[in-house]
Amino acid sequence: MKLCFATNNQNKLREIQALLGDRFELVTLSDIGCFEEIPEPFETIQENAKAKSSYVREKYGIDCFADDSGLVVPSLNGEPGVHSAYYAGPQRSHDDNINLLLRNLTNETDRSAYFLTVISLSLGNDYYAFEGRALGAIIDEKRGTGGFGYDPVFVPDGQDRTFAEMTLAEKSQISHRSIAFAKLVDFLDNH
Template sequence: MKIVVASHNKHKVDEIREFFKGDYEVLSADDIGSYDEVEETGKTIEENALLKARAIAYLTDELVIADDTGLFVDYLDGEPGVYTARFAGVNATYEDNNNKLLNLLKGVPMEKRKATFKTVIALIYKGREAIIEGKVDGRIIDAPRGQYGFGYDPIFYVDEIGKTLAELTLEEKNKVSHRANALKKLKEYIKNNLEDRK
């Protein structure tokens, strides 16, 4: 079975490919022919993940997955949430988003900086649709730390491991991150529900 990731984001595809190494071949949207970026018009990350999966499912008979991730900061009443990727504007860079978040939390004590990273994976295969969710709890620190990862990884500190997500290698991150937790559930779902439908 092959898995097509409805994304042009190389970092994301590499993480998913590494996770499934030895189990399934992982292809990107580029591997099966280009398609326009999907406008994320959903009101939730679940809706956005489904929009992206449906936009590419008609191009292939393989299992299609699309994910959307939200960072939910308690002090900011759950922001940036569904706007995580474009928190500082439509064409914002990772650095822009991080700087906006750090500015909003300036002077806020560490105990009030609790946050949850949540990834939702939408899958479509032979007419079946499903939603799988994974999350990791942590807090937003004052300044970026670490050389790995992308997005908010350098400022998202996981108390359990005493590091930011950007201080973890890809192998380490694929054991504890929100996306990893969702991918573990996805792997179980595929084994239990889809492998007999090949």
Template sequence: MRELVFATNNQHKTVEVRQLLEGQYKILNLGDIGCITDIPETGHTFAENAALKTSYVHLNYQMDCFADDSGLEVEALNNQPGIYSARYAGTGGDMANLQLVLKNMEGQANRKACFRTVVSLVQNNENYLFEGVINGTLREESAGVKGFGYDPIFQPDGYAITFAEMSMQEKNEISHRAQAMNKLIAFLKSLQV
């Protein structure tokens, strides 16, 4: 089975992606290849940040790899936290980030938001990008204990529950990351024909 490096240390993302690519590729993460560098995300877009990670791994480890950058974009907050989603509240982590979004949304009637993922792939010295977006609304209070990040306050359009109330399988069928990964998977399969 071919190996692909997923340029992340996030175990939640690794588990999600391994399920999506199960039986097709052996997915390694940064820890699996011994990469302990905190790859800087200095880009101004999700695409730039994802490409920075794949370029670093490809240059330093000579392995085909992919990386994603994703985040929550809230219409009433001028699409913030956006690329700063993981560090919106500084170093406080997921709960602090979620609480800051809720605080900044107090009194806002417009609750529209989306999750966006851009996946960068480096394979055979070529670069490719794949994007996924899911629209929804922000709840005023957290609901559910599954998932991570902003999942407890994000209710995707067409659903009465948050991402954090869905099973991983349900979330993987519709999420922004699943959409981008499905495009990546379709591309990888087309290369094997």
């Protein structure tokens, strides 16, 4: 089965390709000639994931899945949430985002957080959604050089290392994205 993964993020692509293996022919936005910025106009992760997959399906006529992810910190009223990629501004700097997050958590005792991924699958005229969460906490300094985004300050529940201190294989066992994608793969295998 040929599917488009609506991303240009090479880090996400590597993670997903490792999960999918060779069971599906995975093509990217650039493979199908989609070079425009896909609109993400909504205030929820769920709606933005659906907007991306439906945009590609409608404009390019290929079955597509898209994910939207965010870090949710309850003590910060859910920030950065849907704005995780550009929390500190339009430059989308991982370091700037982490630094702002740590400043905003300076006086907070509740540092619990979770990563949320929602995958929207546009298959023909139907839409399906798959959710994954990784529960954990935000530490007060960056640790590790792997991963991307907020990985250097996020320690998943039951672990003593950040996502950035884990190998890709270790992270893939417990990450929000891998949980959501496992649900997608299970659906596709049985559909």
